[in-house]
Amino acid sequence: MTTLHPTTHDVRALREDELRGAHALFGAALLHGPVSDEQWERARGLYAPGRAFGVHDGPAEGAALIGTAMSFPVEVAVPGGAVLPTAAVTRVGVRADRTRRGVLSALMRHQLGEAAAAGDVLASLRATEGRIYGRFGYGVATRGRSVRVRRTGGSGWRAGAPVGGAVRLLAADEALATLGALHERIGLGRAGGMTRTAPWWRLGLGALLAERTLVLAAVHTGPDGDDGYLVATVDDSRGWDDRVLELRDLHAASAEASAALWRFALDVDLVSAVQARQRPLDEPLDLLLADPRDCAVTDVHDETWLRIVDVPAALGARRFGGAGPVLLAVHDAVLGANGGVYRIAGGEVQRVGELGGAATPDLECDAAGLAMAYLGDRSPSELVAAGWWRAWSPDAVARADAAFATGRLPWCGTNF
Ligand SMILES: CC(C)(COP(=O)(O)OP(=O)(O)OC[C@H]1O[C@@H](n2cnc3c(N)ncnc32)[C@H](O)[C@@H]1OP(=O)(O)O)[C@@H](O)C(=O)NCCC(=O)NCCS
Numbered sequence: 001m002t003t004l005h006p007t008t009h010d011v012r013a014l015r016e017d018e019l020r021g022a023h024a025l026f027g028a029a030l031l032h033g034p035v036s037d038e039q040w041e042r043a044r045g046l047y048a049p050g051r052a053f054g055v056h057d058g059p060a061e062g063a064a065l066i067g068t069a070m071s072f073p074v075e076v077a078v079p080g081g082a083v084l085p086t087a088a089v090t091r092v093g094v095r096a097d098r099t100r101r102g103v104l105s106a107l108m109r110h111q112l113g114e115a116a117a118a119g120d121v122l123a124s125l126r127a128t129e130g131r132i133y134g135r136f137g138y139g140v141a142t143r144g145r146s147v148r149v150r151r152t153g154g155s156g157w158r159a160g161a162p163v164g165g166a167v168r169l170l171a172a173d174e175a176l177a178t179l180g181a182l183h184e185r186i187g188l189g190r191a192g193g194m195t196r197t198a199p200w201w202r203l204g205l206g207a208l209l210a211e212r213t214l215v216l217a218a219v220h221t222g223p224d225g226d227d228g229y230l231v232a233t234v235d236d237s238r239g240w241d242d243r244v245l246e247l248r249d250l251h252a253a254s255a256e257a258s259a260a261l262w263r264f265a266l267d268v269d270l271v272s273a274v275q276a277r278q279r280p281l282d283e284p285l286d287l288l289l290a291d292p293r294d295c296a297v298t299d300v301h302d303e304t305w306l307r308i309v310d311v312p313a314a315l316g317a318r319r320f321g322g323a324g325p326v327l328l329a330v331h332d333a334v335l336g337a338n339g340g341v342y343r344i345a346g347g348e349v350q351r352v353g354e355l356g357g358a359a360t361p362d363l364e365c366d367a368a369g370l371a372m373a374y375l376g377d378r379s380p381s382e383l384v385a386a387g388w389w390r391a392w393s394p395d396a397v398a399r400a401d402a403a404f405a406t407g408r409l410p411w412c413g414t415n416f
Contacts (some may be wrong), residue, residue: 002039003338004109004135004136004334005332007108008102008106009102009412010056010059010106010270011054011055011106011110011111011272012022012053012056013050013052014053014054014068015124018054018065019044019047020035020040020044021065022052022068022070022091023041023043023044023064025066025068025093025095025371026068026091026092026093027093027231028095029093030093031097033369038210041204042207042210044199044200045198045202045205046070046072046199046416047070047072048072048073048090050073051087051114052070053068053069053070053107053114054067054365055067055068055106055107055159058096065093065103066094066095066098066103066105067093067094067098067103067107068091068107069089069091069093069107069111070088070089070090071088071111071114071115071120072087072088072090072197072416073085073086073088073118073120073197074087074124074193074195074196075188075194076124076194076195077189077193077194078215078375079312079375079376079406080319081319082316082317083188083195084121084122084314085119085120085121086121086124086194087111087118087120087124087309088114088123088124088125088194089111089121089123089124089125089307090125090126092104094405095381096165104132105135106138107193109136109138109333109334111123112136112137112307112309112334113335115309116309116310116335117258117329119294119380120310121308121309121310121317122307122308122310123138123307124141124194124305124306124307125305125307125415126235126303127302127305130302134368136307137303137307137333137335137367137368137371138155138306138307138368139305139306139307139368139369139370139371139372140302140303140305140371140372141302141304141305141306141375141377142192142303142371142377142410142412143299143303144277144280144281144300144303144411144413145278145280145283145297145300145301145304146155146276146277146278146279146297146299146300146318147275147283147296147297147298147299147301148273148274148284148295149262149266149274149277149285150272150273150294150295151271151272151273151274151288151294152294154268156265156291157288157289157290158210158287158290160292160398161287161288161289161328162256162259163256164222164256164286165221165223165256165257166221167216167218167219167260167261168215168221169216169218169223170217170219172217173200173210175205175217175231176201176202176205178229179199179201179217179219179229179249180196180198180207180252182226183221183229184196185253186227186228186251186253187413187414189253190408190411191375191376191406191408191409191410192236192303192304192375192410192411192412193412193413194412194414196414198347200414200416204249204415204416205231205249208231208233213234213236214233214234214236215232215233216233216234216245216268217229217231218230218264219228220260221263221290222253222257226251227253227254227279228250228251228252228259228260229249229251229252229262230264230265231248231250232245232246232247232265232274233246234271236409243271243272243312243316244271244274244275245265245268246275246276247265247273247275248276248359249413250262250276250413258283259288262274262299263288275298277299278301278303278413278415279413280409280413281300281411282409290309304375304412305371306373306374307367308337308338308367308370308374310338311330311332311338311340311342311370312349315342315344315349316349317376318374320347320348320403321347321402321403322401322403322404322405323345323346323397324399324402325343325344326347326363326399327341327342327343327359327360327361327362327363327404328344328364328365328400329341329364329365330364330365330366330370331366331367333360333363333367334367338367339354339355340354340355341353341355341359341361343352344400360392362389362391362392362395362396362399363384363390363400364389365388365395369383369388369389372388374403374404375405375406376404376406376407376409378407379404379405380397380400380403381397381401383398384397
């Protein structure tokens, strides 16, 4: 089971006038350069009141900030379609000369406690490194892949691949409002999808529009109206025969809209390839192309690191399949109130006992292991086989697989 760094540091909510300093500390921890006034203007809206925390270099008034973390409130879709209040955790950094002294551990403990008190059921983050957050109960709950699609004469589209609808380019000044409204309508169509706030858009797309020479924003219209969009940029430092379209964002409500948007991207003149990161693992690009080898999967990576802040609420909100009962013991080293034995049967979840009590569990996991199965990315049997879950009753593994099965891989597609 997880053990946490013993060092304690005082953590407190940062005042409004301390936020820019916190943002600069985070930027430096990520090895970015100084934050310009213009960048801060775009970033500041993401800081929600009372949700940015700091650790200072000692108790004295005016002591320097040495570590920070914040979150902004969003909602995340879970299997069955419910959307749960979620802390989108970001801007995490510790000053380079104060690392490995427990500063992050203190921030994480404090932040999770505050998230629970604020009613967040989940917390979600994107990690710079894979070894940082597991100890705090975060697990990889959605994954994405990087793809590069080569353009070999025309778009290389397979005859018979879905086609239809119309794609229109947006002017820069209409992109923010149009895409924001469209994502709100279609962005939570699968488990893992996350709402985007206006400050997120100002930072995500606003920064692209301000800093890149060319940004293509396009909307697909299908039989029922606008049903998908893409945002792409081009690196124009390369020669005419080597221009790559970087697909930054693509959300679609249907397979047809998704195919049409990919086809549009591949048909842009003077583009030799289209590449994208953080695409769903099940996006069927190779099936759409005349030559499936034109699509190379260049990487598979973790996307959502999920922390279940309120286990009873999260289990209660998610749809479970299967009929047979599963008794699952959940351990939580940080938020002890989540610990207990949960009975999942006939789609219902009930907490039936304390850890070590009379209810004998079939299966056992910690918060990170639960997060990995929660949205449907990993099955209980995979997690048992890898030692993330323990099975006391081998028969229960198949029942747990049936209970947690979702039929479609989760995916988010929103970076922050
Ligand atoms: C990642 C970071 C925030 C960790 O902060 P920190 O204050 O050093 O973390 P802690 O001292 O609380 O570490 C807690 C434990 O995690 C381990 N740990 C922390 N960061 C780690 C890393 N990057 N790789 C491996 N282990 C790490 C520590 O060794 C420690 O283990 P221990 O309890 O067995 O001693 C800090 O190194 C940092 O700012 N990195 C650069 C910016 C960044 O990547 N931020 C994260 C954005 S998602």
